[in-house]
Amino acid sequence: MQxxxxxxxxxxxxxxxxxxxxxxxxxxxPAGSVFPDGLVLTTRVPQGHKVALTDLPEGAxxxxxxxxxxxxxxxxxxxxxxxxxxxxxxxxxGLDSLPAxxxxxxxxxxxxxxxxxxYRNADGSVGTRNVLAISTSVQCVSGVVEHAVARIKRDxxxxxxxxxxxxxxxHTFGCGIAIETEDADIPVRTLRHISRNPNFGGQVMLVSLxxxxxxxxxxxxxxxxxxxxxxxxxxxxxxxxxxxxxxxVASIVRMAEPRLAALDARRREPCPASDLVVGVQCGGSDAxxxxxxxxxxxxxxxxxxRAGATVMFSENTEVRDGIAQLTARAxxxxxxxxxxxxxxxxxxxxxxxxxxxxANTSPGNKMGGLTNIVEKAMGSIVKSGSSPxxxxxxxxxxxxxxxxxxxxxxxxxxxxxxxxLAAGMNMHVFTTGRGTPYGLAAVxxxxxxxxxxxxxxxxxxxxxxxxxxATGEATIEAVGWELFHLLLEVASGxxxxxxxxxxxxxxxxxxxxxxT
Ligand code: CA
Numbered sequence: 001m002q003x004x005x006x007x008x009x010x011x012x013x014x015x016x017x018x019x020x021x022x023x024x025x026x027x028x029x030p031a032g033s034v035f036p037d038g039l040v041l042t043t044r045v046p047q048g049h050k051v052a053l054t055d056l057p058e059g060a061x062x063x064x065x066x067x068x069x070x071x072x073x074x075x076x077x078x079x080x081x082x083x084x085x086x087x088x089x090x091x092x093x094g095l096d097s098l099p100a101x102x103x104x105x106x107x108x109x110x111x112x113x114x115x116x117x118x119y120r121n122a123d124g125s126v127g128t129r130n131v132l133a134i135s136t137s138v139q140c141v142s143g144v145v146e147h148a149v150a151r152i153k154r155d156x157x158x159x160x161x162x163x164x165x166x167x168x169x170x171h172t173f174g175c176g177i178a179i180e181t182e183d184a185d186i187p188v189r190t191l192r193h194i195s196r197n198p199n200f201g202g203q204v205m206l207v208s209l210x211x212x213x214x215x216x217x218x219x220x221x222x223x224x225x226x227x228x229x230x231x232x233x234x235x236x237x238x239x240x241x242x243x244x245x246x247x248x249v250a251s252i253v254r255m256a257e258p259r260l261a262a263l264d265a266r267r268r269e270p271c272p273a274s275d276l277v278v279g280v281q282c283g284g285s286d287a288x289x290x291x292x293x294x295x296x297x298x299x300x301x302x303x304x305x306r307a308g309a310t311v312m313f314s315e316n317t318e319v320r321d322g323i324a325q326l327t328a329r330a331x332x333x334x335x336x337x338x339x340x341x342x343x344x345x346x347x348x349x350x351x352x353x354x355x356x357x358x359a360n361t362s363p364g365n366k367m368g369g370l371t372n373i374v375e376k377a378m379g380s381i382v383k384s385g386s387s388p389x390x391x392x393x394x395x396x397x398x399x400x401x402x403x404x405x406x407x408x409x410x411x412x413x414x415x416x417x418x419x420x421l422a423a424g425m426n427m428h429v430f431t432t433g434r435g436t437p438y439g440l441a442a443v444x445x446x447x448x449x450x451x452x453x454x455x456x457x458x459x460x461x462x463x464x465x466x467x468x469x470a471t472g473e474a475t476i477e478a479v480g481w482e483l484f485h486l487l488l489e490v491a492s493g494x495x496x497x498x499x500x501x502x503x504x505x506x507x508x509x510x511x512x513x514x515x516t
Contacts, residue, residue, distance in 0.1 A: 069087065092320060093323065128199060171187075193422035194442075201266055291469065409510065413505070435458055447464070453467070
């Protein structure tokens with residue numbers, strides 16, 4: 001419920017130096033609306049869109065978050081809707097002579113005493129769910145695996161009540177990929193590392209076709225999976241022992257049974273918050289993302305880091321315009337260099353396709369008030385809070401450090417989520433302004449709405465409403481603490497809405513390698 005005063009014209013200026021503010025009111029505001037400080041709208045301004053706070057001559061810098069998000073393409077009068085066509089995007093900043101470690105201040109005193117009930121694994125990681133995952137080496141086996149998963153759920157799962165789910169790790173990687181290229185290692189190591197996700201309890205099994213480029217020995221080079229108990233069980237569909245479809249399904253079901261029994265013996269035990277590995281990302285962003293949900297996530301991220309946990313933020317194109325902020329917050333010069341290396345690699349990757357970071361923004365972002373990628377990036381990057389950046393995780397890799405990490409991934413929700421799964425996340429936080437029913441089968445996803453209107457309409461999809469920050473009913477700090485406590489509860493077993501409805505998006509591998 002919005003407070004009674006929320007129908008009065010309200011806008012939010014993020015930084016005192018900003019010369020634009022965004023309109024808060026549901027449905028936007030008509031021309032003639034008067035704000036408490038006397039500002040009068042000369043045009044209609046939709047919700048989340050920008051209004052000029054001063055007269056802006058042609059070429060004037062347009063400031064939001066105290067950052068130049070563009071230059072006026074024509075004179076803009078005070079009180080006018082600053083539309084996309086009025087803003088010229090600045091070029092991306094160079095990657096030479098960036099600041100390094102100039103602002104690597106601590107996020108605050110250690111936060112003690114916060115725990116959750118998790119599943120401790122042999123390799124020291126901690127699961128938040130108890131899931132049997134069936135890895136696959138090639139797309140060709142997907143149909144058979146899907147069939148086997150249904151059979152396992154029907155015939156076996158009822159006997160193992162402590163196991164939450166059975167998941168086929170299906171994907172579109174196939175023999176078309178030029179597997180000897182350096183870039184092909186990204187999807188391969190992603191699949192290898194996903195099988196080690198803490199929620200799978202070290203019980204790895206693999207379904208292979210037999211003739212694929214990604215042979216089992218290439219997926220798991222030592223014949224074993226680091227940190228997992230024993231060699232992964234492998235079912236090869238082309239094995240001569242298989243006569244007919246039913247025998248393939250029976251082999252998979254047979255291999256699943258002892259693994260389900262091992263998972264069923266897992267018990268939750270008290271674990272410190274430092275065992276959380278939280279992946280944060282946003283999708284379907286709007287102008288409120290950077291005002292409400294993402295700052296609240298940033299506050300919670302600082303709390304998690306203070307509690308000793310690991311937090312990964314991602315989305316290369318949504319941090320590219322804020323790279324100087326990140327290198328300044330790097331804990332060491334090596335981390336600053338790694339950030340620059342990932343940005344340079346991604347710039348080159350986009351350039352190969354004739355694109356740059358400006359290709360990121362969607363029609364929905366723009367309808368939601370985000371004019372361009374610079375503005376979107378400033379709102380996205382605040383999810384990282386204010387902690388020093390302790391490490392950089394290349395796409396598909398596993399982190400070595402704890403604390404705040406940059407996991408270099410595309411901004412695509414599904415690819416980012418898949419890469420964060422590979423990096424070992426055991427909790428996922430996802431903010432959205434336009435609204436997306438995103439969910440993952442392997443790890444719980446807490447969805448945070450940027451606007452009260454979305455939270456009201458999608459009351460059984462959104463887990464937390466940060467829109468109350470825009471209306472002044474709540475503070476960033478209060479919502480940040482709420483998210484922190486919700487993370488501990490969900491990590492302990494409380495179900496999210498996407499788990500309730502079983503909304504599971506498919507894995508999406510990042511494959512920058514050529515396809516033959
Ligand atoms: Ca995203």
